[in-house]
Amino acid sequence: xxxxxxxxxxxxxxxxxxxxxxxxxxxxxxxxxxxxxxxxxxxxxxxxxxxxxxxxxxxxxxxxxxxxxxxxxxxxxxxxxxxxxxxxxxxxxxxxxxxxxxxxxxxxxxxxxxxxxx
Numbered sequence: 001x002x003x004x005x006x007x008x009x010x011x012x013x014x015x016x017x018x019x020x021x022x023x024x025x026x027x028x029x030x031x032x033x034x035x036x037x038x039x040x041x042x043x044x045x046x047x048x049x050x051x052x053x054x055x056x057x058x059x060x061x062x063x064x065x066x067x068x069x070x071x072x073x074x075x076x077x078x079x080x081x082x083x084x085x086x087x088x089x090x091x092x093x094x095x096x097x098x099x100x101x102x103x104x105x106x107x108x109x110x111x112x113x114x115x116x117x118x
Contacts, residue, residue: 003085011081014096015073022073026065033061064118067111072103 001009037058076099083095111118 007081007084010084010092011077014080014092015077018073018076018096018100022069022076026069029065029069030062033058033065037061060117067118068104068107071107072100075099075103075106 037054076096079095079097079099079102080092081095083091083093083098085091086095108118
C-alpha cells in the first residue's frame with residue numbers, strides 16, 4: 001500500500017472511530033447547557049432572562065459546541081493521517097491526540113479572524 005493511500009485509510013478509520021467519542025462529548029456538553037439555561041435557578045437578578053433570551057442563548061451555546069466538536073473530529077483525523085507517516089502506531093495516536101486538542105483552538109482562531117460569532 002502506498003504512503004498516501006495508507007495515510008488516507010488511517011485518517012478515514014480514525015474519523016469513523018473518533019466520531020463516537022466526539023458525539024458522546026457533544027451530547028454531554030449539550031445536556032450541561034440545557035441544565036444551565038433552563039433548569040438551574042438564577043443565582044442573582046442579572047441572570048433573570050425571559051424565555052426567548054434563554055432560547056437564543058441556548059442556540060448560541062449549542063452552535064459553539066457543534067463547531068468545536070466538528071473541528072476536533074476533523075483535525076484528529078488529519079493528525080492521525082499525518083502522524084502515521086512518522087510512525088505507524090505511536091504517530092497515529094500522537095497525531096490524533098494533538099489534532100483533537102488543536103481542533104477547538106483552531107476553530108476559535110478562525111472564527112475570531114473572520115469575526116464570526118462562536
